[in-house]
Amino acid sequence: MRILFLSFYYPPDLSAGSFRSVALVRALLERLPQDAHIDVITTLPNRYSTFSSEAPIREEHPRLTVHRVALPAHKSGMVDQSKGFLTYARGALALCKGKRYDLVYATSGRLLSASLGALLARRHGAPLYLDIRDIFVDTMKDVLPRKMAWAIKPLLSVLERWTVASARRVNLVSPGFLPYFQGRYPGRDWALFSNGIDEEFLLDVEPASASTGERVLDVVYAGNMGEGQGLHAILPALAQRFQGRLHFRLVGDGGRRAQLEQALTDAGCDNVTLLDPVKRTELIELYRSADVLFLHLNDYPAFKKVLPSKLFEYAALGKPVWAGVGGYAARFIEEHIDNAAVFAPCDVDGAARAFETLTPVTRARPEFVARFRRDVIMARMARDVLSVSGDIQNKETH
Numbered sequence: 011m012r013i014l015f016l017s018f019y020y021p022p023d024l025s026a027g028s029f030r031s032v033a034l035v036r037a038l039l040e041r042l043p044q045d046a047h048i049d050v051i052t053t054l055p056n057r058y059s060t061f062s063s064e065a066p067i068r069e070e071h072p073r074l075t076v077h078r079v080a081l082p083a084h085k086s087g088m089v090d091q092s093k094g095f096l097t098y099a100r101g102a103l104a105l106c107k108g109k110r111y112d113l114v115y116a117t118s119g120r121l122l123s124a125s126l127g128a129l130l131a132r133r134h135g136a137p138l139y140l141d142i143r144d145i146f147v148d149t150m151k152d153v154l155p156r157k158m159a160w161a162i163k164p165l166l167s168v169l170e171r172w173t174v175a176s177a178r179r180v181n182l183v184s185p186g187f188l189p190y191f192q193g194r195y196p197g198r199d200w201a202l203f204s205n206g207i208d209e210e211f212l213l214d215v216e217p218a219s220a221s222t223g224e225r226v227l228d229v230v231y232a233g234n235m236g237e238g239q240g241l242h243a244i245l246p247a248l249a250q251r252f253q254g255r256l257h258f259r260l261v262g263d264g265g266r267r268a269q270l271e272q273a274l275t276d277a278g279c280d281n282v283t284l285l286d287p288v289k290r291t292e293l294i295e296l297y298r299s300a301d302v303l304f305l306h307l308n309d310y311p312a313f314k315k316v317l318p319s320k321l322f323e324y325a326a327l328g329k330p331v332w333a334g335v336g337g338y339a340a341r342f343i344e345e346h347i348d349n350a351a352v353f354a355p356c357d358v359d360g361a362a363r364a365f366e367t368l369t370p371v372t373r374a375r376p377e378f379v380a381r382f383r384r385d386v387i388m389a390r391m392a393r394d395v396l397s398v399s400g401d402i403q404n405k406e407t408h
Contacts, residue, residue, distance in 0.1 A: 011046040013038070014106065014134070016116040016127050018098060020052035020076065022065055024287055026319035027119050027143060029208055030183075033384045034115075037392035039073055049109075050076045051102045053094075077105050091120075099126050111136045113399040121146035125169055128176035137178040137398045141203075145190055146170075149238075149312040171195075178398040181391065186315035186338025203391040205319040206384035207326040210290055213298075215328035215374035226281075227370055229256050229332070230300035232293055233320050235264035240308030240356060242270040244334060246277035247358045252365075258282045258304070261296060297327050301370045306334035309355040317342055325350075325378050330368040334361060346378055 015038075017031035035048060042048075055065055069076040079101030081094040099122070111134045116127025124140055131138035147166050151159045174180060174195055181201035182188060191200060235241055241260065249258055258281060260270075267284070274282050288296070297303060303324040307313040314337025321343065324331050331350035333343055340352045349371070351364035 011043065012109070012111050013042075013046065013048045014109075014111040014114045014130060014136070015048050015050045016102065016114070016123065016130070017050065017052050018095075018119070018123050020050060020078070022289075023053070023055040024290075025119075026205060027117055029384075030141075030143075030205060030319075030388075031117055033206075033208065033388045034117075034391060034395070035074065037385070037388040038395065040389075041392050041396060042073065044073070046073060048074050049105075049111075050074065051105055052076065052078055053098055054078045054080050077101075079105075095120070095122050102126060102130065106130055106134070110134060113137055113139065113395075115139045115141070115395060117141035117143060119143045121166060121170055121173065125173045128173045131176060138176055139395045139398050140174070140177040140180045141183065142180060142187065142191075143183045145187060145312065145315065148190055148315070149310070151312070174198075179394065181394070184315060184317035184338060186317060190315060201391070201394055203387055203394070204317060204382070205322055206382045206387040207322045207379060208384050210294060211323050211326040212379065212383065213294070213327070215372060217328075217371070217373055226255060226257050227301040228259065228299065229302045229304050230259045230261065230296055231304040231306070232261040232296065235260070235262050235267040235270055237266055238308055238310075238313065239264070239266070239306055241306060242266050242273050243308060243356045244306055244358060244361065245270065245282065246273040246279055248361055249274065249279040249282050250277055251358060251362050253279075253281055256281065256302075259285060259296065259300070261285045261293065262287055294327075297323070297329065300329060302332050302365075302368060303327075303329045304332050307336075307339070307355055309336075313355070314338065321347070322382055322384075325375055325382075328372045328374045330370055332361070332365055332368060346381075348375065349373060 015035060017027060019025040019028035021028050021032050035050060038048060065078055067078050079098050081097050114127055114131035114134065114136050116124055116138065118124035118141065124142065127138055127140060147163065147170050150163065179201060180198065181203050182191060183204055185202050188200060233239065245258065260282065263286060271284060305318060305320055305324065307316070307318065317339055325347045331343065331347055333350060333352050334355045335352060336355055343350045343352050349369055351367045353360035353364040
């Protein structure tokens with residue numbers, strides 16, 4: 011019994027897909043029989059050009075082999091990303107040659123990763139479990155140049171339809187994706203296993219009361235700095251607005267970081283510090299030292315469907331959450347996260363008003379943590395993954 015597990019990102023790389031994948035692999039290994047084996051095909055750490063971490067090309071564990079494909083150097087642009095994916099696809103096809111798989115799993119932040127899973131599943135005559143973390147066809151009209159999006163959308167729509175039709179089972183990481191997929195592919199039964207809180211964030215939260223006096227508060231953002239996050243569209247004006255009251259620490263990298271840096275310089279902001287990506291242990295300490303945790307998505311219709319994985323980290327640590335999001339993410343915050351302030355993306359005035367509603371205290375959210383622990387969610391998802399193949403018997407009988 012052999013499972014092919016495709017994930018473009020995998021530890022020690024830094025990304026939501028990486029953390030999600032390793033948690034699911036662990037959950038699968040707990041439920042698979044002793045004679046089963048998982049082949050993970052991923053890439054060498056490549057999420058950010060400013061972050062590197064050593065990892066072997068091939069890593070062997072009991073019942074698990076991790077293959078990492080080396081990618082060319084990149085700067086997060088579309089051309090570089092396309093070259094990287096083609097390299098990954100060629101590597102995956104070569105690694106799978108001559109092997110037989112009983113089940114193919116693919117997690118996809120990009121459509122082509124999902125399509126690679128569909129291709130390999132068809133080649134091996136194996137059922138495909140597809141985990142969709144983004145809606146590329148829907149998103150590209152917002153983030154790509156209009157003419158380019160218009161030219162390639164018909165082809166990508168056909169590819170999406172073929173990919174989804176190839177899957178025995180499809181999971182949507184955000185319930186906000188449901189209207190899109192139900193409208194395009196009626197009659198399917200969709201799984202809904204979201205992201206969650208990783209073990210590293212399941213820490214004791216020490217309550218801290220609001221500070222007194224006129225201390226400058228520390229606001230931390232950590233994550234990608236691309237078009238999707240739109241930090242360049244709000245941070246310069248927002249930092250100016252809170253000069254003398256807030257200091258922003260922005261941790262990460264991405265395609266719009268240079269533009270963000272230039273915009274901050276042009277605005278004369280001296281209360282913003284940009285830091286390169288860091289390992290999770292350092293990141294957690296940055297979070298814990300912050301007064302407020304900041305999140306922002308650009309003002310595009312497609313992003314009203316997503317549920318940022320960052321929310322789970324932020325909420326687990328008990329810090330106030332200041333979020334510029336709309337649609338499903340805004341509803342999720344309002345329903346599940348207390349001491350959080352939501353404002354419309356790119357709205358500086360709205361962000362300023364929202365901030366004034368926050369109480370700068372650290373306070374545990376035990377109900378949220380209990381409900382959204384990653385290990386609990388992945389245990390349920392592992393059972394769902396294994397259910398698509400009758401040849402693989404889940405060790406759990408319940």
